[in-house]
Amino acid sequence: MKSRLVAMSYSLVGVLLVCGVWALLSSVVAPDLPSPLKTWEESRLYILSPWEKRGEMDQGILRMAAYSLVRVAKGFLLAIMIGAPLGFLLGSSPVFHRMFDPTIQVLRPISPLAWLPLGLILFRQSEPAALFTIALCSMWPTVINTASGVRSIPQDYLNVARVLRLSRWKKFTNVWLPATLPYLFTGFRLSLGIAWLVIVAAEMLTGTPGVGGFLWQEYNSLIYSHILLCILTIGIVGFVLDRLMGMAEARLRSV
Amino acid sequence: MIELTGAGKSYGSRCVLRGLNLAVNEGEFVSVVGSSASGKTTLLMIACGLLPPDAGSVSISGQPVTDFAPGAAIVFQNYSLLPWLPAIENIRLAVEGAFPLWTAAQHRDQAEKYLHMVGLGTAGAKRPSELSGGMRQRVAIARAFAVEPSLLFLDEPFGALDALTRATLQQELARMCSEAARPVTTLMITNSVDEAILLSDRVFALSRGPGASLSDPVAVDIPRPRAANMIMREEAAVRIRARLFNPAPVEVAAHVHASA
Numbered sequence: 001m002k003s004r005l006v007a008m009s010y011s012l013v014g015v016l017l018v019c020g021v022w023a024l025l026s027s028v029v030a031p032d033l034p035s036p037l038k039t040w041e042e043s044r045l046y047i048l049s050p051w052e053k054r055g056e057m058d059q060g061i062l063r064m065a066a067y068s069l070v071r072v073a074k075g076f077l078l079a080i081m082i083g084a085p086l087g088f089l090l091g092s093s094p095v096f097h098r099m100f101d102p103t104i105q106v107l108r109p110i111s112p113l114a115w116l117p118l119g120l121i122l123f124r125q126s127e128p129a130a131l132f133t134i135a136l137c138s139m140w141p142t143v144i145n146t147a148s149g150v151r152s153i154p155q156d157y158l159n160v161a162r163v164l165r166l167s168r169w170k171k172f173t174n175v176w177l178p179a180t181l182p183y184l185f186t187g188f189r190l191s192l193g194i195a196w197l198v199i200v201a202a203e204m205l206t207g208t209p210g211v212g213g214f215l216w217q218e219y220n221s222l223i224y225s226h227i228l229l230c231i232l233t234i235g236i237v238g239f240v241l242d243r244l245m246g247m248a249e250a251r252l253r254s255v
Numbered sequence: 256m257i258e259l260t261g262a263g264k265s266y267g268s269r270c271v272l273r274g275l276n277l278a279v280n281e282g283e284f285v286s287v288v289g290s291s292a293s294g295k296t297t298l299l300m301i302a303c304g305l306l307p308p309d310a311g312s313v314s315i316s317g318q319p320v321t322d323f324a325p326g327a328a329i330v331f332q333n334y335s336l337l338p339w340l341p342a343i344e345n346i347r348l349a350v351e352g353a354f355p356l357w358t359a360a361q362h363r364d365q366a367e368k369y370l371h372m373v374g375l376g377t378a379g380a381k382r383p384s385e386l387s388g389g390m391r392q393r394v395a396i397a398r399a400f401a402v403e404p405s406l407l408f409l410d411e412p413f414g415a416l417d418a419l420t421r422a423t424l425q426q427e428l429a430r431m432c433s434e435a436a437r438p439v440t441t442l443m444i445t446n447s448v449d450e451a452i453l454l455s456d457r458v459f460a461l462s463r464g465p466g467a468s469l470s471d472p473v474a475v476d477i478p479r480p481r482a483a484n485m486i487m488r489e490e491a492a493v494r495i496r497a498r499l500f501n502p503a504p505v506e507v508a509a510h511v512h513a514s515a
Contacts, residue, residue: 156331156333156335157335157337159305159331159335160335160337162305162322162323163305163323163327163328163329164348164349164352164353165323165352165353166348166352167352170348170351170352174337174340174348175337178337178339
């Protein structure tokens, strides 16, 4: 208990130090950078009534984050619904792997900023284009982790499946899926992280309400403190998402 | 009847097994004794059809073996239970695979019956990680017998257990074999000569690899039931042990003895 308190006070000291550097920077070298105090004063309305809707692009920060989260959830679900089966195929069939692995390695490092215009051309609307971009950018860790999970199923379990004469479906549900589940979740966790990175870019370019869209609009309206508000929100939400997935993953590994 | 004719296996340029001739008759219990890393497990994997041989052939009841033999069950050294399923589910899965036409209730009853038979009637809901090594191997034995096999392959079934647990489970196995639903033809791999003598009708010795080959079989003419402590002193057992060690070079014999 005591050691926990100590650890927490260290974290607090760290945060205060960073705020101190931030304040120093804004007052000495970068006059355009709002100080922590100014950021708080100008963002108070958005933080203290986080759910209020005053206009299309003038809403509480939690409400904005929620728009983004819903979009991320859709894109992420799309990504894992495509990515996980693709990973299973790649992991189980060497032919399939040889056929598509080079393509995947080329598609994987493409930036969301490059995919988005293509999505806009294909779908002609910002919402499906954003989902398309999120899914396309975030599915690769799921694909690659699932495939490596399938490839590293211990030979013992594969022998058991053969010896017990399991049908294809039973082999999948009783051996393959549980054996690859930890890998699958590692993939999900990484994918979700990427999806959250992509959402900001997607919203910035399409100007839809959400943290990223709000950030870009406030940049255009020259309200710089709100940019910092958005940056902090993006960081905190991303951290919470990663922690939640990490907890789910740890639960699975303990089984 | 299990028959290996001139069977051999190499991994790359390393020859593991060479020219194996082995026959297990209907209802017979045959053991192969060998030191560790002599290719024992490879031999068993070839005999049961999980591993194709490079040379020679394997047949079961006259049919060439291409996949895991129908009507067969196997107990692995490392238990190989599925860790995410409770003990009873591990057995039930095997029963479902072996008797696809049965109802769900029949599957469950059969699994419970065999779990009781190995003395784990109350541990069915536990996962393998919550069971001791001996209990896990009991579950694995129950899983093997629950499919009512006519062929049983045992890959050092007690190799990972302590001496006391090992002795108890050897007796359990002898009992299960004698009480099985139909006569079981058994091929066991072990590193213990005493274990082989205790359980088998005939014993082969596998020479030390690479390129390991089998000795002539030695018949174990000691009446059943056999008690482990008797086996140690029984004159027939002493004679069999001597004959098993004899054809092999002294160095091999010493090694087998040390690991037994």
